[in-house]
Amino acid sequence: MALDDLDDAMPRSGGSWAKRTSAAALQKWDHVMIQGRPCEIIGLSRSRAGVAITGRDVFTGEELEETMPAEARMEMPQVEQLEYRLVEISDDFLFLMDDAGATRRDFRVPEGDLGSDITAAYDAAESLTVFETSAMGEEAITSFKRT
Incomplete structure (x- = not known):
C-alpha cells in the first residue's frame, strides 16, 4: 500500500478527518484547505501553470486564493x-x-x-x-x- 493511500485515512488537526486528492481533481463546491483554513471552492480555473482555486472560509466567509500545480495533493476537510x-x-x-x-x-x-x-x-x-x-x-x- 502506498503512503498516499494511507494518508487518505489519517486524522488531521483537531481530530477531524480529511481526505487528500490532487488539485486537478477538485471541483466547484468541494471543500478544501486553503492557507490552512477550511474553504468551499467558489472558483476554479485550470491552466498549464496549475490550478487556481478561490474558496470561501466556511467559518468567516472570507475569500482566499491559492494556485497549485495540478499534481499537488490537496487536503479536503470533512465539513x-x-x-x-x-x-x-x-x-x-x-x-x-x-x-x-x-x-x-x-x-x-x-x-x-x-x-x-x-x-x-x-x-x-x-x-x-x-x-x-x-x-x-x-x-x-x-x-x-x-x-
Missing part, C-alpha cells in the same frame, strides 16, 4: 453542519437543543451582525433554528433561520 433549536440566551451563551433532545450550552453568541440578529430575534420571542458548522476541530454558529 459538517448541524442544526439546533435555540431554547435560551443567558450570559452571552446559547442554550441549544437538537431533534433528539440533546442540549449544548457551550456556544457564545456569535460576534458581529450574526450575533446581533440572533439576539434581536430571540428578544422578539421568535422561534429560531441555528446552524453549527464544524471542520478540522473548529466549530462555530454560522447562520440561523426563523422557524
Whole structure:
C-alpha cells in the first residue's frame, strides 16, 4: 500500500478527518484547505501553470486564493453542519437543543451582525433554528433561520 493511500485515512488537526486528492481533481463546491483554513471552492480555473482555486472560509466567509500545480495533493476537510433549536440566551451563551433532545450550552453568541440578529430575534420571542458548522476541530454558529 502506498503512503498516499494511507494518508487518505489519517486524522488531521483537531481530530477531524480529511481526505487528500490532487488539485486537478477538485471541483466547484468541494471543500478544501486553503492557507490552512477550511474553504468551499467558489472558483476554479485550470491552466498549464496549475490550478487556481478561490474558496470561501466556511467559518468567516472570507475569500482566499491559492494556485497549485495540478499534481499537488490537496487536503479536503470533512465539513459538517448541524442544526439546533435555540431554547435560551443567558450570559452571552446559547442554550441549544437538537431533534433528539440533546442540549449544548457551550456556544457564545456569535460576534458581529450574526450575533446581533440572533439576539434581536430571540428578544422578539421568535422561534429560531441555528446552524453549527464544524471542520478540522473548529466549530462555530454560522447562520440561523426563523422557524
